[in-house]
Amino acid sequence: MPAEAKVSAKVNKPAKVEARAAAPASPPLTERQEARRRRILHASAQLASRGGFDAVQMREVAESSQVALGTLYRYFPSKIHLLVATMQDQLEHMHGTLRKKPPQGETAAERVAETLMRAFRALQREPHLADAMVRALTFADRSVSPEVDQVSRQTTAIILDAMGQENPTPEQLSAVRVIEHTWHSALITWLSGRASIAQVKIDIETVCRLIDLTAPAPR
Amino acid sequence: MPAEAKVSAKVNKPAKVEARAAAPASPPLTERQEARRRRILHASAQLASRGGFDAVQMREVAESSQVALGTLYRYFPSKIHLLVATMQDQLEHMHGTLRKKPPQGETAAERVAETLMRAFRALQREPHLADAMVRALTFADRSVSPEVDQVSRQTTAIILDAMGQENPTPEQLSAVRVIEHTWHSALITWLSGRASIAQVKIDIETVCRLIDLTAPAPR
DNA sequence: CGCTAATCTAGAACAAGTTTCAGACTTGAT
DNA sequence: ATCAAGTCTGAAACTTGTTCTAGATTAGCG
Structure with missing residues (x-):
């Protein structure tokens, strides 16, 4: 039975391990x-x-x-924790990828929509993975809040990046939050087969208009 | 152990029962x-x-x-089906209640926001029930699509009612969809303790601006 | 080296969603 | 009244997430 029992550890020490993304202060892992x-x-x-x-x-x-x-x-104290951590991991990777080629749109709204559609296309390549991550994210209860929050921050960072906005106003942040809401929910409707890819695209483009509404001057 | 075994049925007949809301054509129940x-x-x-x-x-x-x-x-073929059906049930009730006192706002955006906030306050009175229903709704997979779609249509009807819009344009329908996305996702963040009630309010008001954006003439 | 605390492993055990089954009951039709 | 089909019941079984336990391993330290 021991298929993996021959690893023979050599180092360890911390008491509690938790899911992190990059390097927040926590018990360092060997x-x-x-x-x-x-x-x-x-x-x-x-x-x-x-x-x-x-x-x-x-x-x-x-x-x-x-x-x-x-x-x-x-x-990972639960399956949900594990999948949310998996999403953190993938998101980081995604953010890195997106950074390389910044969106071309004229307005902030266009750039954000373009970025999200790019992310969407990436998810389409692994729809099952997307399913697992997004379902876990929206199903997560309070016990996973810190981790989900981290995902949310990461997403916000990606959107702000696309906006090219250094210090956004509270209004803009509201718009960004609404965009994130739409993003998650639209993904869900797509994953559960209740909306087409085209539909998701329209929804994203629609919600992104809110950005121009709150930030008339692109740059 | 038979605590409820003394019901003694007298009528029955259909082969497959499914969750309906009002009265879509289906095997009629005794x-x-x-x-x-x-x-x-x-x-x-x-x-x-x-x-x-x-x-x-x-x-x-x-x-x-x-x-x-x-x-x-x-x-109800699964717990999710059951809870989504429960939501259909509650939503119907809610729609009836909301119909009685139409919102007072000047613009369509205001009326929609007011209606959603009213619904939100109702949910706040039964946060646990809201939790069960919303979690089920967003966790539902393809096998529950018809039922979830029904919930979505009902929600759309409520919003269109609030808009006082008889025959909405495609653009307006997009806005409505985005509003629903925001509504669901905002509820989730609230239920999982990641957003305050005030935050949800702001998000709703923010997204409702999209309505004025797509329908300048209120009436 | 020898000790102590923490970690890891294998595996049993438990909990709740879901499935399955034999038998009793109802129904609708003859 | 009787029969065939469909429904409901009670209970066991199965699945997968989660917890618990005893023992082996490892790390840090004098």
């Missing part, structure tokens, strides 16, 4: 632990890429990442 | 079946009003509504 965490996230994304939310089964994740079930739960 | 359906929905709402999503446990719903577990599943 490289071995960092490697475990990475294996877990990789397995999670991999399983999600096939069957979506349902295909990410904790026992399978544990096995694929060569970690005991109990250990998996020590790293 | 009064006895209609009564069962009603008991189930009532139990569902009751349990949801306490602990929210998690408190709605299928075994408990079955027991509270004096129906065998298998029967519950015949009426």
Whole structure:
């Protein structure tokens, strides 16, 4: 049975591990632990890429990442935590990718819409993964708030980046929040087959008009 | 153990029961079946009003509504189906209530915002119930699409009612869809404690501006 | 080296959603 | 009144998320 029992650890130490994105202050992980965490996230994304939310089964994740079930739960206290962390991971990657080629639109609204559509196209390439991540995100309860918030901040950063707005006004931030709402909800309707890709595009473009409404001067 | 086994049925007949809202064409239910359906929905709402999503446990719903577990599943093929049907039920009620006192705002945007805030206040009175319904709604997968769509149509009807708009343009319908997106997503952030009531209010008011953007002439 | 605390592992156990089944009851038709 | 089909019940079984436990391993430290 021990398919992965021959890892032979060498370092460890912290008491509580939690899901982080980049490097917020927290108990530092040893490289071995960092490697475990990475294996877990990789397995999670991999399983999600096939069957979506349902295909990410904790026992399978544990096995694929060569970690005991109990250990998996020590790293990620629930399936939702795991998938939200997976999303953090993917989002980071996405943000990096998007940064490289900034959108071309004239107005801030156009640039934001273009950026979101770019992200959308990326998600379309892995619809099952998108399903798992988005479903987890919206299903998350209070116990996952910090992690979901982190995802939200990351998303906000991406949008603000696209706007090219250094210090947005409160009004603009409201618009950005509404855009995020629309983004998540539109993804859900698409993932559950209740809206077409074209529909999502229209919704995004529609909501992005709010930006021009709150920030007449593009640059 | 048979706590509810003494009902002694007298009528029945259809083969497949599905969740409906008002009266779409489908296998007509006998009064006895209609009564069962009603008991189930009532139990569902009751349990949801306490602990929210998690408190709605299928075994408990079955027991509270004096129906065998298998029967519950015949009426509602999953917990999600049940909760979405519960939402349909509540929404209908809500729509009736809202109809009575139409919003007072000058512009369509104001009226819609006022209506949604009214609905929001109603939800605040039963936050657990709101939690159960909204979580189910956004977590629903393709197998629940018809029912979720029905909820969506009902919501759209409420918003169009508030707009006082008889035959909306495609642009306006887009705006309405975006408003619904924002509505759902904002509710979620509130329910999971990531946004305050005030925050939700702002988001609603912000997104409602889109209406004036697409329909300059109020009436 | 030898000790102590923390971590990891394998596996059992538990909880709640879902499925399945045999049998009792109802219904509608003959 | 009787029969065939469909429905409901009670209970067990199965699935997957989550928790718990005992023991092996490792790390940090004198």
